[in-house]
Every structure is written in structure tokens, then in C-alpha cells.
Amino acid sequence: MSSIAHIGAATLAMLAAIGRIAIFAGQTASHLIRPPFYFKEFAQQLLQIGYFSLPVVGLTTIFTGGALALQIYAGGARFNAEAVVPQIVAIGMVRELGPVLVGLMIAARVTSSIAAEIATMKVTEQLDALVTLSTHPMKYLTVPRVLAALIVVPLLTGIGDIIGILGGFLVATKTLGFNEAAYLQNTADFLQTSDILSSLAKGAVFGTIAALMGCYYGMNSGRGAQGVGAATKASVQAAAILILAANFILTGVFFSA
Amino acid sequence: MIRLTDVKKSFGPNHVLRGINLHVPKGESMVVIGGSGTGKSILIKSVLGLVTPDAGTIEVDGKDATKGDRDAFLARFGMLFQGGALFDSLPVWQNVSFRLMRGALKRPKEEAREIAIEKLRRVGLKPDVADRLPAELSGGMQKRVGLARAIAAEPEIIFFDEPTTGLDPIMSGVINDLIREIVTEMGATTMTITHDMSSVRTIADKVAMLQDGVIQWTGPVGEMDSAGDPYLNQFVTGSAEGPIEAVR
Numbered sequence: 001m002s003s004i005a006h007i008g009a010a011t012l013a014m015l016a017a018i019g020r021i022a023i024f025a026g027q028t029a030s031h032l033i034r035p036p037f038y039f040k041e042f043a044q045q046l047l048q049i050g051y052f053s054l055p056v057v058g059l060t061t062i063f064t065g066g067a068l069a070l071q072i073y074a075g076g077a078r079f080n081a082e083a084v085v086p087q088i089v090a091i092g093m094v095r096e097l098g099p100v101l102v103g104l105m106i107a108a109r110v111t112s113s114i115a116a117e118i119a120t121m122k123v124t125e126q127l128d129a130l131v132t133l134s135t136h137p138m139k140y141l142t143v144p145r146v147l148a149a150l151i152v153v154p155l156l157t158g159i160g161d162i163i164g165i166l167g168g169f170l171v172a173t174k175t176l177g178f179n180e181a182a183y184l185q186n187t188a189d190f191l192q193t194s195d196i197l198s199s200l201a202k203g204a205v206f207g208t209i210a211a212l213m214g215c216y217y218g219m220n221s222g223r224g225a226q227g228v229g230a231a232t233k234a235s236v237q238a239a240a241i242l243i244l245a246a247n248f249i250l251t252g253v254f255f256s257a
Numbered sequence: 258m259i260r261l262t263d264v265k266k267s268f269g270p271n272h273v274l275r276g277i278n279l280h281v282p283k284g285e286s287m288v289v290i291g292g293s294g295t296g297k298s299i300l301i302k303s304v305l306g307l308v309t310p311d312a313g314t315i316e317v318d319g320k321d322a323t324k325g326d327r328d329a330f331l332a333r334f335g336m337l338f339q340g341g342a343l344f345d346s347l348p349v350w351q352n353v354s355f356r357l358m359r360g361a362l363k364r365p366k367e368e369a370r371e372i373a374i375e376k377l378r379r380v381g382l383k384p385d386v387a388d389r390l391p392a393e394l395s396g397g398m399q400k401r402v403g404l405a406r407a408i409a410a411e412p413e414i415i416f417f418d419e420p421t422t423g424l425d426p427i428m429s430g431v432i433n434d435l436i437r438e439i440v441t442e443m444g445a446t447t448m449t450i451t452h453d454m455s456s457v458r459t460i461a462d463k464v465a466m467l468q469d470g471v472i473q474w475t476g477p478v479g480e481m482d483s484a485g486d487p488y489l490n491q492f493v494t495g496s497a498e499g500p501i502e503a504v505r
Contacts, residue, residue, distance in 0.1 A: 036359065121344075128307050129342035132335075133356045133406075134328045 021238075024216045028146055031138045041144040049110050049145070049211070050152030054159070056109055060101050061093070061160040065167025068092055073176050085178065086186035089168030094195045095255070098161035100247050103206030106153055107239035111214040114145055115235035118218025119228040127219070142215040146208060153207025154200040161199055198254040205250060206243045213239040258283040258446045259304060259414070264313030265470075266299055273299050275470030277313070281448060281463075286440050288449045288457050288478070290492060291467035292501065297450035298339070300467065301416045304448070305334060317414070332361060335407035335445075339419040341399040343391035343406070350387035353377060353405045362410055376405040380435055397428040404432070408439055415440070417449040421456050433459035454493060457481070466492060468501065 068089050076082045118141055121127050127137050165187060172178040213235045221231030264277040273296035281287040291297050302308040304315055304322060315322040322330065343352045353373035357364045364372070374384045380401040391399055400420065407415055420436060421429035433456050440447050440460070449460050457464060458478065465475040466489050474486040481493060491499030 038359075124340055125338045125342040126344055128302070129336070129338055129344070131307060132305055132331060134331045134360050135355075 020220075021212075021216055024219075025212055027138060028142050028212065028215070031136070031143050032147060036139065038140055038144055041140060042148055045144045045148035046152055048113075049106070049148050049207075050156060053106060053109055053152075053156055056105050057102050057156050057160045058163050060105050061098060061164035062167035062170075064097055064101060065089060065093055065164035065169075066171040067167075068097065068164075069168035069171040069176070073172070082176075085168065085172050085176070086183045087190040089172075090165055090187045090191050091195065093164035093168070094161045094191060094199045096247075096251070098164050099157045099199050099202035099206060100243070101164075102153065102157045102160040102203060103210065103243040103247070104240055106149070106156070106207060106210045107213075107236055107243060110149065111210045111235050111239040112232050114211060114214025115218040115221070116228055116232045118215060119221035119231040122219060122221055123223060123225075123228060137219065142212075142219070145215055146211040149207035149211035150204055151207075153210070154203035157199055157203030157206075158196075161196075194254070198250070201254075202247060202250050205246050209242045209246060210239045213242065258285075258318060259448070260314075260316045260319075261300075261304070262314045262316075264300075264303060264310045264315060266296070266303060266308060266310050272470055274303070274310070277467075277470075277472060279465055279472055279475065281446060283446050284444055286437075286447045286449070286460055286462040287465060288451060288461035288463070289465045289467055290450075290452060290454075290457055292452065292492070295467050296470060297467055298418055301336075301418060301448055301450060305331070305336065305416070328361060332356075332410070333413045335410065335412035335415040337400070337403045337407045337415070337417045337420055339422055341391070341396075341403040343399055343402055345391055348388050348390055349377070349394070349402050350374065352391065352402060353387075353409050355406065356410045372409060373405070376409050377402070379408070379439070380405045381431070396423050397425075397432070400424065400428075400432055401435070404435060404439070408443065411443065413445060415443075415445050415447045417447065417451075417460075419451055419453075420449065421451065421453045426455075429453065429455060430459075436460050452492075454495075468492075 069085050072085045072088045073082050076084055118127075121141075130137050130140060169180075169183055169187075172183055173180045217231040217235035217238065221227045259281040261277050261279045264274055265272070266274040277300060279287075289297050289300060299308055303310050304317075306322065306327070317330070317333070343349075344355070347355070350370050350373040351358065353376055354369035356362055357369040357372060358366070370387070374387050377384065377386055382398065382401055382405070386394070386398065386402075391402065394402065404420075407417075417436060420432050424432065436449070437459050447460075449456065451457060461478040463475065464478050464481050466473045466486070468488050474484060474489045476484060481489065484490070487500050491501050
């Protein structure tokens with residue numbers, strides 16, 4: 001009976017958390033369309049989330065693209081299918097690995113940073129100070145971050161896709177003996193517009209999730225350094241899990257037909 | 258000007274405010290004293306709407322503080338937070354003129370900067386501080402910047418939350434004198450919460466003592482030492498013996 005009670009309590013707690021996050025997302029959407037808008041803060045977040053994430057996105061995807069080419073070549077050799085490396089690298093990077101890796105890197109780099117920053121602001125009464133200065137924290141902190149992530153993470157995903165394919169291209173042409181022109185031609189021929197659009201759409205969803213989780217856990221953090229640490233950890237965990245769950249759902253929506 | 262009637266606030270089983278009744282007339286400097294954890298900060302945060310009371314009414318100029326235009330209501334207030342609560346990412350002058358750079362009180366950038374520098378000068382800071390980040394300042398300087406921010410828009414009502422906490426006695430004296438001067442010259446209505454008796458004697462016109470969730474005693478600062486209230490007497494003298502438990 002006791003263990004059933006624990007399961008019930010855990011389920012209720014999880015449902016309550018989902019409800020709170022859903023309400024937070026709804027409030028963010030509501031503030032997104034109502035003035036005042038803080039353009040300077042939005043521009044700063046474009047830079048923070050987009051431009052400064054380029055190195056980590058580039059390095060992650062180029063190594064993954066290269067490793068993917070090696071794996072496909074080695075695996076394909078078992079049934080004489082080594083030639084499909086360009087096609088599988090392209091489809092693997094654009095449909096799955098590009099958006100998911102970018103999403104997870106953004107969760108690691110941006111979600112944690114947002115959560116720690118806002119949680120520290122809460123602990124040091126800066127959120128209260130914002131309110132007393134007639135500035136709504138949701139409008140000043142959450143909206144610029146979520147909107148910036150919604151816009152720049154798809155762009156980062158597109159760039160990540162290209163760099164990942166480049167990683168595969170370099171490995172295939174420099175170490176596996178593929179012809180450069182033929183590799184590029186095969187890649188271009190195989191990819192469809194819907195692949196690219198699905199990748200960008202996933203990027204938009206993952207970016208929104210990453211920024212929302214950072215803001216939600218930051219604004220709801222506990223007291224002191226321990227509260228900031230717990231909020232940061234929880235935000236990254238939640239963002240990563242939600243990104244992977246959303247990826248599964250979106251993949252089903254885009255490619256199940 | 259500010260009237261609290263039977264204000265109650267609990268956090269779970271912890272009944273912090275058990276029925277606060279307090280009146281702060283216009284232009285008066287009210288200092289609320291009380292031990293740590295007695296709910297002084299919750300009291301002023303309730304007035305500002307940062308904390309929602311469970312019961313009771315809070316009126317400012319006879320109007321319910323929870324109703325009406327929130328921005329217009331908050332525009333009447335300035336607040337000095339205990340730790341300064343300066344925005345780390347903004348230089349000092351933008352912290353001071355934060356309210357003057359957005360919303361209904363928005364001014365051109367240059368004008369907002371000039372006002373910020375003037376307010377910094379008023380609290381004894383040189384103009385070169387304006388472009389520094391809060392993290393580059395000492396605790397005392399951060400308090401002064403917080404004070405400059407609280408008065409930047411020349412509010413009618415100013416709240417000071419533990420204005421001298423963490424400062425050495427000399428800097429505490431400087432901040433106390435500054436607050437007294439500014440309050441007198443601006444004619445603002447103020448509420449200060451503190452457990453620093455030197456602040457009380459410098460800043461207060463009237464004193465209210467918060468104990469066990471209610472106002473235990475209130476009266477002019479000049480009557481504080483002779484009031485005969487055992488709680489107040491113990492607090493003022495800092496004695497370990499008395500009705501207030503030393504272990505809480």
C-alpha cells in the first residue's frame with residue numbers, strides 16, 4: 001500500500017509540474033504578443049544564444065558527422081553498401097542528429113546559463129527589484145530569451161546540419177576514398193526540402209523548450225546557492241528530456257506517413 | 258498615507274504576520290524594528306504587492322493597494338533592498354536610471370544618464386562610478402547606488418530594507434545620515450525596517466516594533482526609551498534577559 005501511495009504521490013507531483021510548466025509557457029506566449037517589448041534585451045539574447053553558441057555547435061556536429069561516415073562505411077561494408085555513406089550521413093544529420101545535438105548543446109550551454117542567471121537574480125532580490133521598478137520579469141527576462149531561442153536555434157540547426165555533412169564529407173573523401181564531386185552530388189540529390197524544413201522546425205521547438213526550461217526553473221528556484229544549483233540542474237535535465245521526447249513526437253509527425 | 262489593517266500572512270504552519278495594524282501618515286519616517294525572522298521584510302513586501310497577504314487590507318491614500326493600475330501604483334514607490342539588488346549586467350548609471358529608461362517615466366538616454374550622475378553625486382559617489390559594473394563596487398558603494406536608484410524618480414514613498422546590514426559602523430552612519438537628509442529634503446513618506454538601533458535613532462520620526470506577528474509597540478522615537486514596554490526595552494537595550502526568547 002505504501003509503495004502504491006508513493007507512486008501515486010510521484011505521479012501527482014509530476015502532473016502538477018507539467019501543469020505549472022504549461023501555465024508558465026502560456027503566460028510567456030501571452031506576454032510575447034503584448035507590449036512593452038524590450039528590443040535591446042532581445043538583441044543581446046540573439047547574440048548570447050545564437051552567435052556565442054556557434055563554436056560548440058560547430059565542433060559537436062563536425063565530429064559527429066565524421067564519426068557517422070566512419071560507422072556507415074564500416075557497417076555498410078558488411079553487406080556491400082559502402083556507397084550509401086553520403087546519403088545516410090545527409091539524412092542522419094539533417095533529420096535527426098543535427099537538430100537533436102544542437103538542441104542538447106543549447107540545453108547544456110544556454111538553459112543552464114539562463115537558469116543560473118535568473119535564479120541568482122531571484123536569490124539576490126533582483127526580480128523583486130524589477131517589479132518595484134514597474135518592469136515585469138516575464139517581459140524583461142523570459143520573453144527576450146524565448147523569442148531569441150525560437151529564432152536562432154533553427155538557424156544554428158541549419159548550420160549544424162551543414163557542418164555535420166561537411167564532417168562526413170571530409171572523412172569520406174580524405175580517408176575512405178570517395179570522390180568529392182560525386183559525394184556532394186549524392187548528398188544534394190538525396191536530401192528533400194521536407195527533410196530540411198523538419199530539421200528547422202525541430203530546431204525551433206527545441207530552442208523554445210531550452211529557453212523556457214531555463215526561465216521556468218530560474219524563476220522558481222529555491223533559496224541560496226543550493227537553490228541556484230538545484231534549479232540549474234533541474235532545468236538542464238528537464239530541457240534534455242523534453243527535447244528528446246519532442247524529437248520522438250516530431251519525427252513521428254513528419255515521417256510516419 | 259499608508260494604512261495596514263489586520264494584515265495576516267502565513268507560510269505553511271509559520272504564521273509570520275498575525276494581524277498587523279499600522280498607519281504611516283504622509284511625510285513621516287516610520288521605522289519598523291524587530292528581531293530577525295519576525296516578518297519585517299514580508300511587511301513591506303506586502304505593501305508593494307511582492308507578497309500577497311492572506312487577510313487584511315492595505316491602503317495607500319485611502320485606496321486599496323491591490324486594485325487599480327499597478328504600474329502607476331509602483332511608480333509612486335522607491336525601494337532600497339537589503340543587498341542592494343543591483344542588476345549585475347548593467348552599469349551603475351543604468352541601474353540608477355532604470356525606471357527613467359523605460360515605461361511611463363522614460364526619458365532620452367542622455368537625460369537619464371545626467372539624472373543618474375546627479376543622484377550618484379547626491380549619495381556621495383563620483384561620476385566615474387557611473388560606468389562601472391555593480392560587482393566592481395564595495396558593499397557600502399552598492400548600498401549608495403541602491404539608494405540613488407530608490408530616489409532617482411523622486412518617489413512619494415520610499416522603503417528601506419535593512420539599509421545598514423553588512424556595513425561597518427562608519428559607513429552605517431554615513432548611510433543613515435544620507436537617508437535622513439534625503440527624506441527631509443524630498444518630503445517623502447518612508448518606511449525603514451532595521452534592527453540597527455543607530456539607524457532607528459537617526460532615521461525615525463516614529464517607531465513600530467514587530468513581535469510575534471503583531472505591532473507590539475508604536476510611538477515617537479523620543480518616547481522609545483521610556484515607553485516601559487518590556488519587549489521594546491529588551492530590544493533597545495539588546496539584553497538576553499526578557500520576554501523575547503534568545504533562542505528562536
